[in-house]
Amino acid sequence: MMDKMSEKPKIVVVGAGAFGTALAAVAAATGNAQVTLLARRQEMVEECYRTRRNDAFLPGIPLPAELAFSSDTAALMDADIVLFAMPSQEHRAAARSYGARIGTDATVVTCAKGMEQSTGRLLTDVLDEELPGHKIGVLSGPGFAADIAKGLPTAMVVAARDSETATELAETLSGRTFRLYPSADRIGVQLGGALKNVLAIACGIVEGAGLGDSARAALISRGLAEMSRFVVAQGGEPDTVRGLSGLGDLVLTATSHQSRNLRFGIALGRDGPASGQGGELVEGAFAASVAARVAHDLGVDMPITEAVAAIIDGRLDVRTALEQLMSRPITQE
Missing domain, CATH: 3.40.50.720 (NAD(P)-binding Rossmann-like Domain)
Known part of the structure; x- marks a missing residue:
């Protein structure tokens, strides 16, 4: 060096x-x-x-x-x-x-x-x-x-x-x-950092819509599963997702109001896309759309990421997104 x-x-x-x-x-x-x-x-x-x-x-x-x-x-x-x-x-x-x-x-x-x-x-x-x-x-x-x-x-x-x-x-x-x-593991470290922003927006939407802490916990855990699938599909290591750049960053960003992505999500959940996009888009807003697109091309199932992208774009409202997530086929965790 x-x-x-x-x-x-x-x-x-x-x-x-x-x-x-x-x-x-x-x-x-x-x-x-x-x-x-x-x-x-x-x-x-x-x-x-x-x-x-x-x-x-x-x-x-x-x-x-x-x-x-x-x-x-x-x-x-x-x-x-x-x-x-x-x-x-x-x-x-x-x-x-x-x-x-x-x-x-x-x-x-x-x-x-x-x-x-x-x-x-x-x-x-x-x-x-x-x-x-x-x-x-x-x-x-x-x-x-x-x-x-x-x-x-x-x-x-x-x-x-x-x-x-x-x-x-x-x-x-x-x-x-x-x-x-x-x-x-450059791949796993980067994707953890990008996708935790998307999941922080999702947790903010839950908070803004008043859906409760149980829903937030479900999003964090199921979001981590999405993150792991995406990392592996891109050639990264699944263990990286459970470390600082994945789970650690996700917990911080999804629970602290210092997080711009969480605050952006709260505005979306409370007032809809018009309020959430009142200022400059946060990193998670860009990551949601690109991750959803890449995941589709790779055949990776990422329902939370897709829902966040659709809500930001105004294609889906919060209540409908929740209904779709909760009515997905029941499978083994």
């Missing part, structure tokens, strides 16, 4: 939103690496240096003195690790925009939780295609940006094609309150 083993590795986090800022902060605080947060606007860079905060996305949370900020893409040229922390649907464009600046030996890690809507492809596949020759990894799991940035205990997963790269990434990025577990 590094050419000069005597030096600390250089990490550049692309995307100065809440999650990107949190990852940059926790990586800088470890002292394991030189970390730069790459923002689009120079005004943000100047404000972050002046206040040592990113109040636009993480209000009131101090950022470590070791963290550097820049709007100059030249920072990518000598990076050993590049974290892509922009939304999933922006990954291909970002890879094309920044690719020429990223050093040939750099490992690029996607930190988004989604699938490319236009192609149905995993984000690591998108980056493999757009950034040939680079090692491509994925970071995912149960962690809210504010909790990470505040130094609250958080455990997540980082996956790469080979265990050695995943372990190097985990050792470099982990700190006193932020622990990464290495994995070689």
